[in-house]
Amino acid sequence: MTRPGDTRRSGVHRALVVLSVTVLAALLVTSAATLPFTLNWYDVQELGEAVRHAPTSDPTVSFDSFEPSVSPGMLAPAARYLHAASSWLGHDDLGRSMLFRLLPGFLISLGIGLASAAIAVCLGTFWGATAALVGGNTDRVMMRIVDVLFGLPYILMVILLKIALTRPLSALLGGQTAVADLIVLFVAIGAVSWLTMARVVRGQVLSLRAQPFIEAARAAGASRLRILCRHLLPNLVGPVIVYATLVIPQAIMQESFLSFLGIGVTQPTPSLGRLAADGVEAVNTFVGYWWLIVYPCGVLVVTLVAMNVLGDALRDRLDPRSQMTSLV
Amino acid sequence: MILRVLSRLSAGVVTLACVYAITFVMVVAIPGNPFQSGERKMSPEVEQALRARYHMDNNWAYFGEYLAGAIRLDFGPSYTYNDWTCNQIIASALPVSMLVGLLAILIAVMVGVPIGVLSAVRRDSWLDATTLALVMVGISMPTFVVGSALLTVFAVHLHWFPVGGWGTLAHLPLPAITLSLPFIAYIARLTRVGMLDALGSDFIRTAVAKGLSTRVVVWRHAFQVAFLPVLSYLGPATAQALTGSFAVEKVFGVPGLGQHFVNAALNRDAGLILGCVLVFAALLIVLNMLIDALYAWIDPRISGAV
Numbered sequence: 001m002t003r004p005g006d007t008r009r010s011g012v013h014r015a016l017v018v019l020s021v022t023v024l025a026a027l028l029v030t031s032a033a034t035l036p037f038t039l040n041w042y043d044v045q046e047l048g049e050a051v052r053h054a055p056t057s058d059p060t061v062s063f064d065s066f067e068p069s070v071s072p073g074m075l076a077p078a079a080r081y082l083h084a085a086s087s088w089l090g091h092d093d094l095g096r097s098m099l100f101r102l103l104p105g106f107l108i109s110l111g112i113g114l115a116s117a118a119i120a121v122c123l124g125t126f127w128g129a130t131a132a133l134v135g136g137n138t139d140r141v142m143m144r145i146v147d148v149l150f151g152l153p154y155i156l157m158v159i160l161l162k163i164a165l166t167r168p169l170s171a172l173l174g175g176q177t178a179v180a181d182l183i184v185l186f187v188a189i190g191a192v193s194w195l196t197m198a199r200v201v202r203g204q205v206l207s208l209r210a211q212p213f214i215e216a217a218r219a220a221g222a223s224r225l226r227i228l229c230r231h232l233l234p235n236l237v238g239p240v241i242v243y244a245t246l247v248i249p250q251a252i253m254q255e256s257f258l259s260f261l262g263i264g265v266t267q268p269t270p271s272l273g274r275l276a277a278d279g280v281e282a283v284n285t286f287v288g289y290w291w292l293i294v295y296p297c298g299v300l301v302v303t304l305v306a307m308n309v310l311g312d313a314l315r316d317r318l319d320p321r322s323q324m325t326s327l328v
Numbered sequence: 329m330i331l332r333v334l335s336r337l338s339a340g341v342v343t344l345a346c347v348y349a350i351t352f353v354m355v356v357a358i359p360g361n362p363f364q365s366g367e368r369k370m371s372p373e374v375e376q377a378l379r380a381r382y383h384m385d386n387n388w389a390y391f392g393e394y395l396a397g398a399i400r401l402d403f404g405p406s407y408t409y410n411d412w413t414c415n416q417i418i419a420s421a422l423p424v425s426m427l428v429g430l431l432a433i434l435i436a437v438m439v440g441v442p443i444g445v446l447s448a449v450r451r452d453s454w455l456d457a458t459t460l461a462l463v464m465v466g467i468s469m470p471t472f473v474v475g476s477a478l479l480t481v482f483a484v485h486l487h488w489f490p491v492g493g494w495g496t497l498a499h500l501p502l503p504a505i506t507l508s509l510p511f512i513a514y515i516a517r518l519t520r521v522g523m524l525d526a527l528g529s530d531f532i533r534t535a536v537a538k539g540l541s542t543r544v545v546v547w548r549h550a551f552q553v554a555f556l557p558v559l560s561y562l563g564p565a566t567a568q569a570l571t572g573s574f575a576v577e578k579v580f581g582v583p584g585l586g587q588h589f590v591n592a593a594l595n596r597d598a599g600l601i602l603g604c605v606l607v608f609a610a611l612l613i614v615l616n617m618l619i620d621a622l623y624a625w626i627d628p629r630i631s632g633a634v
Contacts, residue, residue, distance in 0.1 A: 164358040253468075303468075
């Protein structure tokens, strides 16, 4: 029935991890390599017949349809070749190529995930480590604050932060609303995701501090700073990375929810969540524009599943207590 | 015992007060005001008069008025829904959300726990792998996509359920199922890990060795331990489910509290924001206390911790 103590993963699981890495790498390479091209094309409306036309591999469809804006002769040969791909995944209701929106959208979603995770990690590590190292009443107050912030519904906080920060920041950046919006988005998501991180780090520091090797370092005359930098922080890397891999997919998910509310990335900018939300709106009119929802959601789900699988694998490797706390 | 409960209660009240103060500061600090969200531009005099009417020109008076109101559980008028007080809005929306949320949590426990137990017992089988994959997809799909898909398939095409509206039993299943999916995924994961952990421990080997049937070992011995992490997850999860989900309510047209959370924040409707936050925080605190009490009841080792 069980094999006590056996926590090795099966072959299926290892294959899943390899598959996840491959898929993520392929998506990343494709979208990064085509970025110089897609950046010019994600917002181009190929009017005419192309509006909401279904996916096709026939390049003439897209060439026929985009006389109003550009004709094939105007493109360099490489770009012409790339452009033939514009109708592979169909067009949206404004005649924009789904493929050319999906590729940069993936990068933007990934960027939001990574940036919010970075913010959550920095804030959480700082907060948790400080609380554990200073100890006493400071610790009590700091962790009490975390408890209170846990009591706030996070979606409300994200919305309020987003509203509060957007205008000042875009004024600061000289009217670059799209950039300001992206920054605010991951700051807001990061600012609500650091709480668990703080708890994890505090617990880890407390348990590390009680261990003999720290005492040995102190006995050997190491300064507090040296103990912190050379002995505590390296041991925190494992749990911190483990938690960060949980935050990235969560942040991408939250971005998609904010896009559904209409306060995610600003309109012409694509992100996986934005595209999925647009697709849902289009499909809810009971017309079968299935490619508007299937492709962005497909990429979103594949990305998140791959990240979750990777996160679990990392947790197995890095978390000293993974036998206990691994979630899958 | 009574002392412990009292101290937990007072800690809860302190937490509520802090939550209230933080939310208030955020509401006042964000730019814009509730009166400008309408289509018509308001003349400055009218706006000034309105702000004076609600004591918004003086933040301390504003805070004082709202605090006094909140202590009496009266969150004042709503700025966006002119004919309603916040209390009326919450009173009409909260039961709807609670009904859907309770159903969702029930479904999540009844489906997630058996899935988790089964996949732990049949570890590394195709069943385990399939469940793992389904759970991953369940966690990775945005609720609004799942909801729309269910609505399109089961309501629009198959006509099993009504497409819109609210009020009959037939309106309940689709939103409840949609809401329960992420919870099912988490509960299944938690149960599976807890079961793997429990099945690997010594007391299970003893139970198997003394000849107990697999069913008794799994459900009576291992499951009792494995359920504890699920139980502590259920506190926050239930609070979240009971206060509604914006995405689910928007997709299915459910008149619940979840949409007010979001709309109030978008419209800077101070009273409604504060009311929603306090309802959520109070539910969270009460549920966590309940869960801790249950914890002590299930696991006698930690009875001192309540």
